[in-house]
Amino acid sequence: MEKPKTPRSAKMPRASAAQAKTPAGATPVSVRRPKPRRARIPYSAEEIHEIFRRFSIQRPEPKGELEHVNPFTLLVAVALSAQATDAGVNKATRALFALADTPAKMLALGEERVRDLIKTIGLYRNKAKNVIVLSQKLVDEFGGEVPLSREELVTLPGVGRKTANVVMSMAFGVPTLAVDTHVFRIGNRLRIAPGKTPDEVEAAFLRIIPEEYLFHAHHWLILHGRYCCKARKPECERCVIADICKSLEKTCDVPAPLVELPAQVV
Numbered sequence: 479m480e481k482p483k484t485p486r487s488a489k490m491p492r493a494s495a496a497q498a499k500t501p502a503g504a505t506p507v508s509v510r511r512p513k514p515r516r517a518r519i520p521y522s523a524e525e526i527h528e529i530f531r532r533f534s535i536q537r538p539e540p541k542g543e544l545e546h547v548n549p550f551t552l553l554v555a556v557a558l559s560a561q562a563t564d565a566g567v568n569k570a571t572r573a574l575f576a577l578a579d580t581p582a583k584m585l586a587l588g589e590e591r592v593r594d595l596i597k598t599i600g601l602y603r604n605k606a607k608n609v610i611v612l613s614q615k616l617v618d619e620f621g622g623e624v625p626l627s628r629e630e631l632v633t634l635p636g637v638g639r640k641t642a643n644v645v646m647s648m649a650f651g652v653p654t655l656a657v658d659t660h661v662f663r664i665g666n667r668l669r670i671a672p673g674k675t676p677d678e679v680e681a682a683f684l685r686i687i688p689e690e691y692l693f694h695a696h697h698w699l700i701l702h703g704r705y706c707c708k709a710r711k712p713e714c715e716r717c718v719i720a721d722i723c724k725s726l727e728k729t730c731d732v733p734a735p736l737v738e739l740p741a742q743v744v
């Protein structure tokens with residue numbers, strides 16, 4: 479059989495100009511690699527502080543909208559919420575969590591019953607499977623408890639970095655920033671934490687959010703995105719940061735009155 483030819487691009491690269499000039503036996507000249515550039519953002523530190531100060535006045539105690547009774551049910555609810563609304567997940571999990579609020583009870587319930595209880599949620603077959611495998615892993619490897627660290631959380635089936643961050647923040651009070659669709663959009667639309675991937679947006683937000691606002695920032699950004707800076711059309715006339723916002727999609731410069739809103743706006 480004819481051996482496949484190695485494509486040109488896969489061959490060993492030629493020596494760089496710097497290496498080529500290095501005399502034999504001499505220490506090679508280290509070639510300076512440019513560091514990946516961080517996008518410059520059009521906000522001053524004062525403006526960023528003011529944005530989060532206003533969010534904190536609007537919603538002093540923001541709350542997530544996924545119903546849960548303990549870290550395990552939160553973990554399951556977040557895992558079920560991928561490509562589904564929180565309201566839709568809550569509808570299904572009320573009955574599920576009444577029957578099974580621990581990994582052991584979830585295993586006793588069994589995949590078929592779980593599937594039946596969550597069938598109103600998108601991708602319910604896969605999700606039911608994941609809930610059972612996840613419960614099994616928690617029982618086998620973590621004594622039936624939800625682990626605290628991100629490294630351990632992401633080893634659980636159906637749990638990615640976003641879910642891990644939500645659980646760490648809401649269940650254990652660790653200040654992290656989970657980037658969901660709203661947070662991702664706000665970071666890029668406002669040009670405040672731009673990035674091509676959720677990880678880039680997370681890192682960009684973590685660089686700029688003042689420490690005292692970090693704990694609630696995730697919920698503030700989600701709620702701002704869900705109810706004001708909406709995906710299809712931002713409602714800038716209702717926005718408390720309209721005077722500071724530097725979005726190219728902004729339609730109004732006058733900030734809405736800064737008043738406290740219910741923790742969960744529906």
Ligand code: SF4
Pocket residue numbers: 667668706707708712713714717718719720721723724725727728729730
């Ligand atoms: S002014 Fe408009 S675009 Fe800017 S954050 Fe507010 S709603 Fe979003």
